[in-house]
Amino acid sequence: MSQQTTRSGAPGRLLDGPSDPEHDPTASSALEPGYVASLTGRVVATSGQTTASTSPLNGEPLADVPQSGEDDVVAAFDRARTAQAAWARTSLDERAEVLLRLHDLVLDHEQEITDVAVWESGKARKDAYLEAYHVALTARYYARTAHRHLDTRRRSGVLPGATRIDVNRVPKGVVGIISPWNYPFTMALCDGLPALLAGNAVVIKPDAQTMLTALLGARLLEQAGLPEGLWQVVAGPGSRVGPSIVEKADYVCFTGSTATGRSVARGCADRLIGCSLELGGKNPILVLRDADIERAAEGAVRATYSNAGQLCVSTERMLVADEIYDRFVERFVARTEAMTLGAGHDWAIDMGSLISQDQLDTVTAHVEDAVAKGATVLTGGRARPDLGRYVYEPTILEGVTEDMLCHGQETFGPVISVQRFRSETRAIAKANEGSYGLNAAIYSQDGRRARAIAREIRCGTVNINEAYGATFASIDAPMGGMRQSGLGRRQGEEGIHRFTETQSVGTQRGHGFHPLPGMSNERFARTLSLSARLMNRLGRA
Numbered sequence: 001m002s003q004q005t006t007r008s009g010a011p012g013r014l015l016d017g018p019s020d021p022e023h024d025p026t027a028s029s030a031l032e033p034g035y036v037a038s039l040t041g042r043v044v045a046t047s048g049q050t051t052a053s054t055s056p057l058n059g060e061p062l063a064d065v066p067q068s069g070e071d072d073v074v075a076a077f078d079r080a081r082t083a084q085a086a087w088a089r090t091s092l093d094e095r096a097e098v099l100l101r102l103h104d105l106v107l108d109h110e111q112e113i114t115d116v117a118v119w120e121s122g123k124a125r126k127d128a129y130l131e132a133y134h135v136a137l138t139a140r141y142y143a144r145t146a147h148r149h150l151d152t153r154r155r156s157g158v159l160p161g162a163t164r165i166d167v168n169r170v171p172k173g174v175v176g177i178i179s180p181w182n183y184p185f186t187m188a189l190c191d192g193l194p195a196l197l198a199g200n201a202v203v204i205k206p207d208a209q210t211m212l213t214a215l216l217g218a219r220l221l222e223q224a225g226l227p228e229g230l231w232q233v234v235a236g237p238g239s240r241v242g243p244s245i246v247e248k249a250d251y252v253c254f255t256g257s258t259a260t261g262r263s264v265a266r267g268c269a270d271r272l273i274g275c276s277l278e279l280g281g282k283n284p285i286l287v288l289r290d291a292d293i294e295r296a297a298e299g300a301v302r303a304t305y306s307n308a309g310q311l312c313v314s315t316e317r318m319l320v321a322d323e324i325y326d327r328f329v330e331r332f333v334a335r336t337e338a339m340t341l342g343a344g345h346d347w348a349i350d351m352g353s354l355i356s357q358d359q360l361d362t363v364t365a366h367v368e369d370a371v372a373k374g375a376t377v378l379t380g381g382r383a384r385p386d387l388g389r390y391v392y393e394p395t396i397l398e399g400v401t402e403d404m405l406c407h408g409q410e411t412f413g414p415v416i417s418v419q420r421f422r423s424e425t426r427a428i429a430k431a432n433e434g435s436y437g438l439n440a441a442i443y444s445q446d447g448r449r450a451r452a453i454a455r456e457i458r459c460g461t462v463n464i465n466e467a468y469g470a471t472f473a474s475i476d477a478p479m480g481g482m483r484q485s486g487l488g489r490r491q492g493e494e495g496i497h498r499f500t501e502t503q504s505v506g507t508q509r510g511h512g513f514h515p516l517p518g519m520s521n522e523r524f525a526r527t528l529s530l531s532a533r534l535m536n537r538l539g540r541a
C-alpha cells in the first residue's frame, strides 16, 4: 500500500472569499467556543440539559448541544404553525427570492460550511464541499422552477365549455424532517427548501452527531431573509425526539436507515399522514465487456469511496464481465492504492475518516467476517489509527458469498466485493438480488444497450458511465429508492409536490348535473350514456 499520511486534525486553510467574521477555523484546534455557541443557541431547548459532541478527527470536544424536551418540540411546532399561516399567503416569487439569496450565501460561505462539516464528520474536504454545492443547486433549481411546479393548473372538465377545473397546490402545513449524519448540510436542507417554497414551515431534528453543520444551515436561511419561526431546529436522541416529530407533523420527511424508516412509517400510518422515506442501499455497479476500463476504474473509486463509503448511493457490490475482469480489477486496485487517506482539512485528502467508533466497528466486523468465511482481500482491510482515529483503508474483497455479512447487509463504509459474470442476464439478476433498490451504476461504451439494461434494474436511480453524480446532481430528476430503499422521491417535480395537497376547484357554467326541466331521470341517464359513447368516438379522455 502506498497511501500517504496526512496531518491528523490539522486546521483548515481559509481560502480567499467571504466568510463569517466570527468563524476562524485556524483560531484553535477545534471550533471557537463563541462561534459554536452562536450556532447551538439556535436549538429550541429549555430543558437545561446538554449533550457533548467530539470531533472524529482528533477526539477533541466540539460542542455542548442543548437538548430539547417534549415541551420544546411542542413549542417548536406551535411557533412554526403560526409562522406558516403568514408564509403561505406570501407570493411564490417572494419565497423563491429567499432561496436565490440562500444560493449565493451558501457559495459565499462554502469554506465555513466545509470546515464545520469536516470537524463534525471527519469526511474529506472535497466531500464536504460537495454538500454546499448540492444545496446551492437545489436552492436555485427550485427557485427557478417554482411556477412550473406550483402554479394553479387548468384541467379538462367533464362538460367541455361548461365545467372549468382549476387544480391548486396547497401546502401541507408543518413538515417534520429527520435527517442523518452522513451528509449533514445537504440532508438538513435539500428536502426543507422545496417544503418552504411550497408554503410550509419546517421542524427539523438533525442527527445528534452533526448538529453544528445543520445549525449553520439554519443560520444561513435566516441570513437569506427567511421569516422568523419557519425553520425550527430541535435536538436530542432520535429514539425520543424522532417519534415526537412524527406525532406533531403534517408530513414527515425521513432520511436514514431502513429499520428506523419502517418505524417512522408506522407512526405516520397511525396518524394517517404522508411521509417520504430515503433509506439504505446495497448498490451494484456493473462493468460490461465493452466498458472503457480506465474510465470505469476511476468511476468505481468514486462510487465506492466517496465520503468513505458513508453515502446512501455509494456502491458495495461490483459485477465485472469475464472478458475484462483481470485487466479491470488490476486498474481498480491500483487506483484504490493511489488514494491519499487522512483525517484533516486538507484538500489533498481523497478519502477521510469514518464518523465514529460505531461505524468503524461495523466496517471492521464486515471485513473480518468475510475473511473468516473465505473471502480474499485484494487491497485494504485494515483500520489506520496512525492516520486518524476512525480511518479505515479502502477495501476490495473477492470471493464474497451469501453467508457473509457484507453480502446483503449495507456496510456503509469503504468496502466493495468484486465478482465476475459471464452472461449479462445473470449479472442483471445478481444486481437485483436482495431487498434494496436505491442506486446502480453501469459502465459500457454502448449507451443504448446500457439504458436498456437500466430498465431491467430495480433501482430508483441508474447512472451510466458515472458513479452516482449524473442523477444525484440533476435536481430536475426524481431521486429515491425502490423496494426497501424508500418511499417517495426527492428532487424534481415529485420532490416538491410531496409537500403539497392538490385541491381541485370545479366551476360549473350553465346547466348543472341534473335533468332539464321536464326530463325524466331515465331519459337523463340515457343522454349521459349517449354523450359518453360520443366522447369515446371522438377520442376524448
Ligand code: NAD
Binding pocket: 178, 179, 180, 181, 182, 183, 187, 205, 206, 207, 208, 237, 238, 239, 240, 241, 242, 243, 255, 256, 257, 258, 259, 260, 261, 263, 264, 277, 278, 279, 280, 281, 311, 312, 410, 412, 438, 480, 481, 485, 486
Ligand atoms: P438512522 O436511521 O440511525 O438515523 C437517521 C435519523 O433518524 C437520525 O436523525 C436519528 O437520530 C433518527 N432516529 C433514530 N431513531 C429514531 C426513531 N425511533 N424515530 C425517528 N427518528 C429516529 O440512520 P443513520 O445511521 O444515521 O444513517 C445512515 C443510513 O441512512 C444508511 O442506511 C444510509 O443508507 C441512509 N441514508 C439514505 C439516504 C437516501 O437518500 N436514501 C441518504 C443518506 C443516508
